[in-house]
Structure formats: structure tokens, C-alpha cells
Amino acid sequence: MSTDNRNSANEEAAKETFDEFRSSFSYGSRTDLLFKFLKSGSEQLADDFLTEILDLTGDLIDNGDTAPIVEAIVRAQSEAYSGPGNFEYDSKPFAILDQPVSESKIALLTTTGHFAHGDDPKPFGMDGLTQEQVVKMTSEFGKADPVLSEIPTTTSANETMVRHGGYDIRATAADRNVSLPIDRMNELADEGVIGEFVSPAYSFVGLASQLRLRKEIAPAWAAKAKAGGAQAAVLIPI
Amino acid sequence: MCHVSVGHVARAFEEAGIPSVVIMSKVFKDRTAAMNPARILLTPHPMGRPLSAPFDVEKQREVLKAGLNLLETATDGGTVVEYDQPYRTGPFVDQPDRR
Numbered sequence: 001m002s003t004d005n006r007n008s009a010n011e012e013a014a015k016e017t018f019d020e021f022r023s024s025f026s027y028g029s030r031t032d033l034l035f036k037f038l039k040s041g042s043e044q045l046a047d048d049f050l051t052e053i054l055d056l057t058g059d060l061i062d063n064g065d066t067a068p069i070v071e072a073i074v075r076a077q078s079e080a081y082s083g084p085g086n087f088e089y090d091s092k093p094f095a096i097l098d099q100p101v102s103e104s105k106i107a108l109l110t111t112t113g114h115f116a117h118g119d120d121p122k123p124f125g126m127d128g129l130t131q132e133q134v135v136k137m138t139s140e141f142g143k144a145d146p147v148l149s150e151i152p153t154t155t156s157a158n159e160t161m162v163r164h165g166g167y168d169i170r171a172t173a174a175d176r177n178v179s180l181p182i183d184r185m186n187e188l189a190d191e192g193v194i195g196e197f198v199s200p201a202y203s204f205v206g207l208a209s210q211l212r213l214r215k216e217i218a219p220a221w222a223a224k225a226k227a228g229g230a231q232a233a234v235l236i237p238i
Numbered sequence: 239m240c241h242v243s244v245g246h247v248a249r250a251f252e253e254a255g256i257p258s259v260v261i262m263s264k265v266f267k268d269r270t271a272a273m274n275p276a277r278i279l280l281t282p283h284p285m286g287r288p289l290s291a292p293f294d295v296e297k298q299r300e301v302l303k304a305g306l307n308l309l310e311t312a313t314d315g316g317t318v319v320e321y322d323q324p325y326r327t328g329p330f331v332d333q334p335d336r337r
Binding site for chain 2: 037066067070071073074078081083085087089090091095101106142146166170174175179181204206207210223225230231232233234235237238
């Protein structure tokens with residue numbers, strides 16, 4: 001084989017396919033958790049989405065309108081994640097609120113991976129894991145029991161930490177109220193819109209083993225919330 | 239998987255007698271709705287931003303109030319309501335670098 005032919009063969013072997021390219025955004029060489037759906041959906045969806053985003057970016061630099069880009073992202077994410085998951089239930093448990101919201105003690109629980117500074121939930125016994133580290137540990141989290149963090153509702157934004165390997169945390173790291181609306185719930189309590197904001201607020205990493213969560217852990221958390229006085233709950237997944 | 243976890247938590251809360259409302263991006267509607275939590279409010283927001291863009295305080299309040307309203311108005315399990323006002327991008331007046 002001539003040198004030219006060998007170089008050509010090496011280039012061919014190194015050439016990345018579009019399928020490899022789109023998959024690399026999901027825990028690969030181009031990890032971007034806002035766009036990891038490029039792997040979850042079809043190759044055609046990824047192709048259409050990227051083409052549309054480039055076209056819309058051309059409009060954006062002329063008119064400054066971000067709305068079409070947001071809509072394109074939501075539309076593509078919705079399509080990529082469409083269809084039921086592994087858990088479908090026919091029964092519809094339903095508790096009735098016994099008093100108006102304005103007289104109710106309301107708890108907040110999120111799957112966002114927030115915790116109070118100095119109270120690291122220490123997944124796998126490891127203190128001080130970084131966001132970059134947990135992004136590389138998603139398969140371990142998916143098999144493990146979730147740990148519930150208790151965040152006093154007086155906790156300041158500066159004392160509120162977030163770490164979660166399953167989603168793009170940039171927005172909630174900038175403003176926790178994007179997904180852990182402690183400030184807004186405190187305001188609504190002060191204004192009498194809700195009777196009381198139950199402290200602490202709760203958060204866990206929703207990327208977790210589901211079987212024990214369903215059978216034991218979630219019922220235990222509900223009992224804990226009830227013992228803490230909760231008469232209703234706002235639940236926010238990410 | 240967060241949208242499955244919240245389905246299990248919501249069902250446990252209802253079974254314990256605590257009415258709950260799930261406030262979430264509509265991106266994961268199919269997965270959570272299939273689990274029949276009692277009440278879901280869907281926002282037209284990208285993944286990771288269920289209530290709003292950062293510092294859109296007005297939107298955060300609106301979405302929360304819409305969710306709280308469902309606690310009073312829903313009459314059956316599996317109620318799904320869409321919050322249809324669009325996601326807004328900043329900067330907003332409460333954004334730290336604009337104070």
C-alpha cells in the first residue's frame with residue numbers, strides 16, 4: 001500500500017458519521033445536557049433540528065427574537081422524549097384539598113438535586129462531588145436509592161447548591177427559582193396566597209432507582225411531609 | 239428519569255392524603271402523564287427551566303399560582319392542564335447585573 005493510500009484509509013477510519021456526531025452530545029465527547037436529546041430521537045429529527053436552528057440563528061442575529069429558537073428546542077425535545085416510559089399506571093390516586101390554598105400548609109419537593117451549603121447529601125459516601133463528576137456517574141445514580149435533602153426555607157440563594165448529572169443546571173444555578181422556587185413560595189406565604197410554606201423544602205436527584213423509590217422511599221417521604229404539617233405539595237421535576 | 243421519579247412521589251403523596259400538583263415542562267408530558275399523578279401543570283419551557291428563564295420573577299409567580307389553582311379546581315386524578323403563555327428570555331429587571 002502506498003503512503004497516499006494509507007493516509008486515505010486512516011482518514012476514512014477516523015471520519016465521524018452523523019449518527020456518531022449527534023450521539024456525542026449525550027454523555028460523549030460533546031456532552032451538552034440541553035441537547036442530549038439529539039441522541040434520544042431519530043437521526044432525521046437531529047438533522048431537521050440542527051438545520052432549523054442554523055436557519056433561525058440567521059434570523060436571530062438580524063431581529064434579536066429568541067422565541068422561535070426556544071420553540072424549536074421545545075418541539076424537538078418533546079418529539080425526542082415522546083411516548084410513555086417504563087412505568088404506566090391505570091389507577092389515579094387523588095386526595096382532595098380540605099381547605100383553600102390560602103389556608104393550606106404547602107410543601108415543596110423537587111427532583112433537581114438542590115441542597116443547602118454544608119449539607120451535602122454525599123452520594124455513594126462521596127463529599128463535594130462536582131457537577132462535572134456526577135455527569136460521568138449517571139449510570140451509578142440510576143441504580144442507586146435517592147437521598148432526600150432538606151433545605152430550610154430561610155436558606156439564602158447563596159447557600160443553595162445544585163448538582164445533578166441528568167440536566168443542564170445553568171438556569172437554576174443562576175436563579176434557583178427556575179426550579180426550586182423558595183423565594184416565590186416565601187413571597188406567596190407573606191402575601192397570604194398560601195397559608196404557609198412548609199419548612200424545610202425537599203429536593204433529590206431524580207435520576208435514581210425507581211423500584212425502591214416506588215415501594216418504600218416515596219411513601220416514607222410522604223409520611224415525613226405529613227408529619228411536618230404539609231396539607232398539600234408542589235412537586236417540580238426537572 | 240426525573241419525570242418518572244416525580245410520578246412515583248406524586249402517587250405516594252396522594253395515597254398518603256396529601257394533594258399534590260406537578261409543575262413541569264411539557265417536554266416530558268408523555269412519560270409523567272402515563273403514570274397518572276393527580277394534577278399536572280405543563281409549561282411550554284425547555285428542559286431544565288420548568289418555571290421560567292432565570293430571574294423572570296413575574297413568570298415564576300404566574301406559573302406557581304396556576305399550579306396552586308389546580309390544587310383547588312381539579313376534580314379527578316390524571317388532570318393535565320397546559321399553561322400556555324410562552325417562555326420569555328431575559329434580561330429581566332431582577333437580574334443581578336442590571337440592578
